[in-house]
Amino acid sequence: MAQTEPASRGAYAKSADTRRAILDAAIVAFGESGLDGASTRTIAAAAGVNQPALNYHFGSKDALYVECARAIVERFAAGTASASGPAIALLGSGERVDPDLALVRLRQLMDALVDTLVANEDAAIWAGFVAREMNAPGDAFAILYDSLWQPGTELAARLIAAARGFADPGDDERLDALMLISNLIAFTNGRRVSKSIMKWQDIGPEQLVAVRRSISRQVDALVAQGN
Structure with a gap:
């Protein structure tokens, strides 16, 4: 043995x-x-x-296609778990959420998204698969929507609402969350174009600092607009 x-x-x-x-x-x-x-x-x-x-x-090929969607969800969840876990715990505590702490959790979530979508070049590989399901929904659409797009956007929307002092998100918060997250898509399926526009040869530590700074400014503006 x-x-x-x-x-x-x-x-x-x-x-x-x-x-x-x-x-x-x-x-x-x-x-x-x-x-x-x-x-x-x-x-x-x-x-x-x-x-x-x-x-x-x-x-079968159909089963493999579906498993690809599940793999993307799992890898994305692994990349954002350190931020999404504390955020979910805060929002699910049953107590009044402190707006300042909600803002901290929102920043942490966006940092994790930068790590997952910008710093991690694998996201550019996932992008083609994900874009196809967005534009022409197939068997993988429900998996990506139910396990990735909808819960991720809703979590960001709830954090934005809490940072603004609201108990629940409304259309404004959901739209703001959607637009905030969508900005990072420029570095997945639009990675080559974004690098060319910024005249970046690569996306290294210096470039990631610049992206984080930009996202931080957007977060500040979004929260301020709701107050």
């Missing part, structure tokens, strides 16, 4: 790595060509696996 356990752990890790490689390749392929245009053979080759391995892990 002691001799086979490490081998078992190694096999599990290899299986998880294979699954991740297939998902990475599929997110790119589906983003570029859509569900109908992308072939499982091309995805398998890009992932460095054979067709049976892809079928073993996901069963």
Whole structure:
């Protein structure tokens, strides 16, 4: 037993790595060509696996497409958990939310979004897949909407409302949250254009400081407008 356990752990890790490689390749392929245009053979080759391995892990192309959406949600949630967790706890405490603390949590959430959408180049890879579902909703739309877009925007809207001294968000807060988050999309599917406009060769620490500063100014303006 002691001799086979490490081998078992190694096999599990290899299986998880294979699954991740297939998902990475599929997110790119589906983003570029859509569900109908992308072939499982091309995805398998890009992932460095054979067709049976892809079928073993996901069963079908449709199932793989849906799993890509779930993977994007999971990776996004992992990137923002350190900020979204405290924000949810604050808003769900059942007590009156201090506006200053709500503003702190809003800043933390936006910082986490900068880390996830701007600092992390993987977001540019997800962008094609996500954009397709936004423009032509398919089987993955409900997953992205119910688990990512709607709850994320609502959390930001509730923080904006609390920072303004309101108990609940209204249309103004939801629209402000939507516009605030949408600004960061310029660095996902519009990453190349945004870098060219800013004359940035890359997005490193200096550029991230500038993005955070811009977002901070927008947060201050939004909160001030509601007071």
